[in-house]
Amino acid sequence: MILTLITHDRGYLEETTLQALTFARSLSADLGVPLHAVWIGEDDIDERVAGHGPSVIHHIGHAGLDDYGPATWGSALAQLIESTSPAAVVAVGSERGNEVMAHVGAITGLPMVSNVREVTTGESWKIVRTRWGGSLLEEASLDAPVKLLTVTEHAVEAVALANTATVETAHFSPDLSEHDLLTKVVDRVITSEGITLATAPVVVSGGRGVGSPDGFAPLEELAGLLGGVVGCSRVVTNNGWRPHSDQVGQTGTVVAPDVYIACGISGAIQHWVGMMASKTIIAINTDAEAPMVTKADYAVLGDLSEVVPAIVGELKSRRGG
Ligand SMILES: Cc1cc2nc3c(=O)[nH]c(=O)nc-3n(C[C@H](O)[C@H](O)[C@H](O)COP(=O)(O)OP(=O)(O)OC[C@H]3O[C@@H](n4cnc5c(N)ncnc54)[C@H](O)[C@@H]3O)c2cc1C
Numbered sequence: 424m425i426l427t428l429i430t431h432d433r434g435y436l437e438e439t440t441l442q443a444l445t446f447a448r449s450l451s452a453d454l455g456v457p458l459h460a461v462w463i464g465e466d467d468i469d470e471r472v473a474g475h476g477p478s479v480i481h482h483i484g485h486a487g488l489d490d491y492g493p494a495t496w497g498s499a500l501a502q503l504i505e506s507t508s509p510a511a512v513v514a515v516g517s518e519r520g521n522e523v524m525a526h527v528g529a530i531t532g533l534p535m536v537s538n539v540r541e542v543t544t545g546e547s548w549k550i551v552r553t554r555w556g557g558s559l560l561e562e563a564s565l566d567a568p569v570k571l572l573t574v575t576e577h578a579v580e581a582v583a584l585a586n587t588a589t590v591e592t593a594h595f596s597p598d599l600s601e602h603d604l605l606t607k608v609v610d611r612v613i614t615s616e617g618i619t620l621a622t623a624p625v626v627v628s629g630g631r632g633v634g635s636p637d638g639f640a641p642l643e644e645l646a647g648l649l650g651g652v653v654g655c656s657r658v659v660t661n662n663g664w665r666p667h668s669d670q671v672g673q674t675g676t677v678v679a680p681d682v683y684i685a686c687g688i689s690g691a692i693q694h695w696v697g698m699m700a701s702k703t704i705i706a707i708n709t710d711a712e713a714p715m716v717t718k719a720d721y722a723v724l725g726d727l728s729e730v731v732p733a734i735v736g737e738l739k740s741r742r743g744g
Contacts, residue, residue, distance in 0.1 A: 428514035441581035443515035497526025499597040516573035535571040556673030557696035577700035625651025632687015672697035690715025
């Protein structure tokens with residue numbers, strides 16, 4: 424059996440967790456073994472999980488699991504692994520997925536392979552995984568009685584099944600000690616509401632070429648018109664023009680919107696790995712040789728302080744002002 428950890432925050436799915444379930448489904452088909460999923464926390468399992476093909480969803484419930492705790496989740500999952508003996512456990516390679524699986528690895532003594540893109544099963548599993556923020560592919564082999572994997576975000580598309588069979592729910596009560604419960608969420612501060620950088624369908628991102636904090640006003644307007652949000656490069660956050668929560672890239676947020684509009688961003692590898700999974704990339708730049716321009720689907724060569732307001736004006740006039 425292949426077990427997939429469903430990562431969520433108080434019942435709200437991490438968008439990329441269903442990609443891990445799709446990845447695990449093809450792994451289970453390849454091995455000819457059942458696909459199971461595991462949901463930790465309150466019993467409000469998102470119905471999309473069932474639509475992605477598990478025959479069993481294990482629900483791990485406990486008073487100490489009403490909110491996220493990395494050690495608590497890790498301990499609970501390790502106990503389920505002990506009880507069900509899966510061939511592999513798969514989670515998405517998000518911060519949460521990697522964190523929980525690292526705890527599972529430490530508790531069980533099993534090797535954990537993060538950010539996997541491809542698996543070839545066999546006596547020993549051949550793994551291709553991303554390293555260095557996505558700029559390097561590593562080939563590795565994995566030998567373990569239970570394989571622990573996380574799947575690189577956006578490496579596969581989440582595909583629901585057209586027809587789903589009945590899904591069984593199996594309840595599991597872990598034995599959690601005081602030690603397991605040491606790290607827990609005690610407070611939450613909401614810093615942004617509505618669509619976020621990680622989930623927005625459109626990201627209008629600005630780099631050094633924007634020139635100043637005020638230079639972001641037209642980008643904000645464009646993002647608003649397109650139903651998106653503003654992102655930025657690290658130069659921008661380093662300069663204090665925007666908060667770090669807006670930064671896209673290796674040391675910021677990884678995004679995969681339908682449209683990514685890079686305004687005055689050169690396309691350094693550390694930025695590129697954070698947005699390369701975008702479906703359509705549009706560059707606005709004065710430099711025809713900038714990597715962002717040469718790699719984009721579309722490019723506008725020009726000064727963004729003229730190009731962005733022109734796009735905003737055109738959109739407004741087409742929408743009747
Ligand atoms: C360990 C490490 C981690 C990093 N992590 C990240 C990360 O997460 N995210 C990230 O973004 N960077 C990251 N960086 C930094 C990265 O290497 C680059 O320095 C950074 O992305 C460059 O930002 P930029 O494109 O805004 O600036 P620049 O590279 O200076 O590019 C500015 C671009 O704007 C264009 N331009 C200038 N004026 C205009 C104008 N008026 N109109 C149109 N175009 C104009 C220029 O032609 C140029 O292409 C990291 C670096 C390291 C070493």
